[in-house]
Amino acid sequence: MRNINNSKLRIIPLGGLEQIGMNITAFEFEDSIVVVDCGLSFPEDDMLGIDLVIPDVSYLKENIQKVKGFVITHGHEDHIGALPYVLKDINVPIYATKLTIGLIEHKLKEHNMLNHVKRKVIQHGQSINLGAFRIEFIKTNHSIVDASALAIYSPAGIVVHTGDFKVDYTPVFGDAIDLQRFGEIGKKGVLALMCDSTNAERPGFTMSEKTVGKVFDDIMSDHKNSRIIIATFASNVDRVQQIINSAYKYGRKVVIEGRSMVNVISTASELGYLNIPDKTLIDIEQMKNYPDDQVVLITTGSQGESMAALSRIAANIHKKVQIKPGDTVVFSSKAIPGNEKAVSRVINELSMKGADVIFQDAHVSGHACQEEIKLIYSLVRPKYAIPVHGEYRHLKAQADVARSLGIPKENIFILSSGDVLELNADNAKVVDHVHTGGILVDGLGVGDVGNIVLRDRQHLAEDGIMIVVMTLEKYSNQLLAGPDIVSRGFVYVRESEDLMEEARAVVNDAVNNCLEKGVTDWGKLKNVIKDALSDFIWKKTKRNPMILPIIMEV
Amino acid sequence: MRNINNSKLRIIPLGGLEQIGMNITAFEFEDSIVVVDCGLSFPEDDMLGIDLVIPDVSYLKENIQKVKGFVITHGHEDHIGALPYVLKDINVPIYATKLTIGLIEHKLKEHNMLNHVKRKVIQHGQSINLGAFRIEFIKTNHSIVDASALAIYSPAGIVVHTGDFKVDYTPVFGDAIDLQRFGEIGKKGVLALMCDSTNAERPGFTMSEKTVGKVFDDIMSDHKNSRIIIATFASNVDRVQQIINSAYKYGRKVVIEGRSMVNVISTASELGYLNIPDKTLIDIEQMKNYPDDQVVLITTGSQGESMAALSRIAANIHKKVQIKPGDTVVFSSKAIPGNEKAVSRVINELSMKGADVIFQDAHVSGHACQEEIKLIYSLVRPKYAIPVHGEYRHLKAQADVARSLGIPKENIFILSSGDVLELNADNAKVVDHVHTGGILVDGLGVGDVGNIVLRDRQHLAEDGIMIVVMTLEKYSNQLLAGPDIVSRGFVYVRESEDLMEEARAVVNDAVNNCLEKGVTDWGKLKNVIKDALSDFIWKKTKRNPMILPIIMEV
Structure with a gap:
């Protein structure tokens, strides 16, 4: 008889680290x-023109007969956003809590896939069997309701995956995180804890969402006469x-404005x-029809996104709302790294139009700080620690927290996407690396923009180009x-006629010189043109436009 | 006899608001x-390919016979960086303190202008006469040494301009800000105060630069065994x-690395x-030749600038320094808005290579917070308040501070660049608006890249382009x-052969159709090609590449 104790669990992050x-x-x-979660990421600054990035799931495709389902921790884009793309290749059932499934269904509808995908609503405390696994959904708190941690029971041991979470003893909706259950499972003996690292650099405790409610009360009481x-974030139902x-x-x-917020709020409602x-x-x-002091407008655009409602209001291009002196505008958010300047631009525009802008104190994070992370580790007491959700600096910060709690260095794994961590009660080791990566989505094109195009x-x-x-x-x-020269994005030609005239002469000389020498290799001729023109342009302008010679034969 | 009391002082910000x-x-x-200061700004995110932006000084050119000189408050790029460009048109003497002149001279040397420009070193407490004005240099503190406030004496009254400043009672080099002199001038009666707004949103006091010294001591004591x-910022001499x-x-x-830091440090030294x-x-x-524990490397790159020394070290492309596990890397800086992601990338890269990264507590601001601003207002007691240096939100925050100190609303002016504020003891009013703006510098080109090119x-x-x-x-x-189609930055052609083939057919049909109809207007033919191709591409890809038809006649 096969001894299942010799078999090992393999944990393979396909993205997110x-x-x-x-x-x-x-x-x-x-x-x-x-598969736990299936999120997208937003393009980096150097991914010009790209709309979003989805994970390369080649490993799942190669092992498609093994894949039993997607288990989703919560309804944020970085956890559900790639589903419509990935499901095209890996069409297996989706398991998640009610609101999470509701938000996924909205997405599937947009992609005309609702009838082709199986999905099942799971309640907190409930378990599902998927092949060799049993997965239990555990109530947590986060900046979107219905978030879950997962206890993943395998023959090799139990893995607890927190998803994105915080500890909120006084949540706005529903129960606090089920700390008892974390403790109970911990008592059984947990092989590995995969814990949210987003705020692992921050000491202390994240404040309860309810504290923001008091701030709103204060703001409404202090600004009784203004609109x-x-x-805020479209998905933060508790905030709304x-x-x-x-x-x-x-x-x-109350008026709700902004497409994504209307979507989430109507689903949640x-x-x-x-x-x-x-x-x-x-x-x-x-x-x-209502006086200013009887209205609150809740809107998207807290990140300064140029097309979002608040940005359009600030720029005076929103069809239905204009800022008036005396309006009070509250940012119930903080700027996500990379968005600081855009947010600041919107604040400036609103201020210039006479609005009183409040951009502090009306927000708390949805992620656990160090003391909460310590709490979860202390309840779960895992053998192995695998920090997840975050950049390397955040994973490292959680690793430091884990070490401070006495977990030995060799039992802490900061994985890279693609690493295959094999583990059981005796041992854990990265044994392999599978192909992963980001696939760029630009318009309808998925993966047709690669490094050369970027x-x-x-x-x-x-x-620009010449x-x-x-x-x-x-x-x-x-x-x-x-030879003629046409340029775009290089100089304003009307004001640089001399330069363009000289450039044409340079190209003309290069071409004639080549042709006189009897060059018939157009590749060679093109290179001569490129070199001559780029040398000339660099000398004159210290710029390096793309140079594209095109030769037609008649 | 002319009554000079009827004449008014005109304050015209040509940039910086x-x-x-x-x-x-x-x-x-x-x-x-x-003219007070002559700085550059760095390009906004949408100014693709632009190196820097300088002010449009048309107003000075039109009134060149009146211009007596540039008076410079301190040596930061946003106060001196445009001088080499502007001096080409407005070659008048420059007045500043010793280090400021030293840094300006370095700049002039780079532009081969050192012998063509008059400049004079002024000491704190000293005054110069420039036409109808007398200008007094007053000692302040800032994140670069030798910073000055200016008392600008005119027949219409005194204006105090703080420059960028903070109040540092225990500066690293030289004296504390000359608060007595601010008080003394205040007693004479000050018409207007133009005060730094950068930190006007922050309550409290900015800490002394000296507090950072204690942090460095702690770091060196805590990391005795590591390199x-x-x-930090290249220009922060006190920090170095x-x-x-x-x-x-x-x-x-100590090793100094990074071109701009070597420049500033050698000048300062x-x-x-x-x-x-x-x-x-x-x-x-x-x-x-030295063991790790006997070396400190001071470097540029605290903003994650891709070409700076620290970024090259982090990316493993620096010729002389490689990160080793155990190295301690300190960011003695904070991320300037817009640079957060770049800084984070460098932190991640350093952490991945095993460095211990410290990015908190080893920095203080160089700008006054609210309590310092209140102190200056209370010493100077101006009739009019003109907040300067900052985005609108910062100017507004200072205006709120000024109002809290009892300055009437109608005496506070949040100006826009180009506003002409006319003032004397009786009255102050924006009476005119002159042409201002930013001129884009790209390589050697000054102003040849405009909105169309951008x-x-x-x-x-x-x-991309087709x-x-x-x-x-x-x-x-x-x-x-x-017709042939060549594309760049659109799709990777080898993987989209079908699409490109169909596109060629679409264009071919459009062209043949036109020619059969006898169209001879190439402008019209080009528009037909553009419309047909962009419709097709949008339908197929939801993308909108630039389409550029080129017709050659033989």
């Missing part, structure tokens, strides 16, 4: 694979609930995650037309 | 203009002094602003060659 976003991890035991506009509560208390109607007093919510069209876009962005065209006679190689 | 950077303000009284690398002090105390040699114990400074080539670069960056070329026979309009 080395960066914020694109969370997806495969758990493999013999013939079974379950109040509050920008608290704004609605304060608005109701101070006799204000239909599923019973929001408690909106009758006649509190009004349509944006009705806003004009490098070209960067080159074009930096200094196109050299000419027509040659086949056989005789006589120059029939051109 | 609405943004951080590009500080330059004209003070005009009858036939005299003095220490400290990144304190690192040198700590290094000396702990028996370490020559002029006596740095006190370096004998044999403390060693060349980077000598570093290998828009093209953005378009190219987003979706070039359609063809050769037609003159008169007969017969298609002799093409």
